[in-house]
Amino acid sequence: MNDAVIAHLSPKVVLEELKKHGVTHVVWLPDSETNWLYLLMKAEPSLQLVAVAREGLACSVAAGLASGGKVPVILIQNTGLMESGDSIRGWLLGLNIPVVLMVGLRGWTRHGVTQDTAATYTEPFLNAFRINYYLVESDADASRISVAFEEAKKTRRPVAVLVADEYHGFNR
């Protein structure tokens, strides 16, 4: 038995974190980490889901929502994060948008060896944009989501949460 089987990230815990921080809108594009979370979010009356067709669009939508006084969260995969570079620059960093990006960390392995370049480039990408990030692998890490929300609000910058539990937590 390995660590990934023992520990997992429950979508209910993630949803509670979103509610705790007053999230009003989830701007998102589905990925393999978020299937069960989708069902919970859809059933949650305090959340409005805004689906986009390309991840960069999530940045401008979130910027508009935040400028209008709402609390969006962006829920995308690392592949889409990398596609969104200019939108992150212009719409999030450029407009001082305090938003949490919850990013499915495709390709993540605990031992560090991966053949999936999506994981290889994710952290260097975030570092290039000087976006701080927190790794969340299991329920025990869930408090880091709160840290990200508080940091985003305090610094008025985007902060990332890397969800490193693909095929386990949200798909249970």
Place this chain on the structure above:
Amino acid sequence: MFYTADMLKAFQKYRGDAIVVPGRGGRHWINISTAPNLDVPLGDPAMGGHAGFALGLALALPHRKVVLFDSEGDVQMGLGILLTVAEQRPANFYHFMLDNECYATTGGQPVPNARNVAYDVMARGAGYPRAFAFEELEDLAQHLPEILDQPGPVFVAMKVHPEIENKPIGQRSKWMRKTRLQAIADLQRELGKGEIATA
């Protein structure tokens, strides 16, 4: 085909208390608008995102009309937003699009398939309940009251004359009178009387 400034002057008569995201029309709109604190002239934060930003505002402020003056280059770059707008169906969202058939700020090179795109058909196909296309200002001016009186989302494609810039960016005249952050702060302050809760 008509000039952007003339179109904006025609629109101003019906603006009411709408929030205006002037997009590529910003350089003209700041000289025409009579409610600058309800305007969000952002210049070009990142191309292709104006519609997403305006949609976000419309969703956040459902009791206030949000009028966007997008461009065909931006729409081409972020076509998927048409689907999101159509799915969300914000009744307060009015999506106007300036189509000059080129990238005017980079020297006037044509956008892909510049003269043969029916953007109103694309918007309708994406799911906008109403979409129009205008080539004559008189025709647009005649329909503006009805367009703005009816619920959104609505898409309005407009053929406008290109106003091409060839100077290096550093030598261009600066038309923005306030920073992007100031524009947003002014809007929040203006709406602060009960309409918006800012962090």
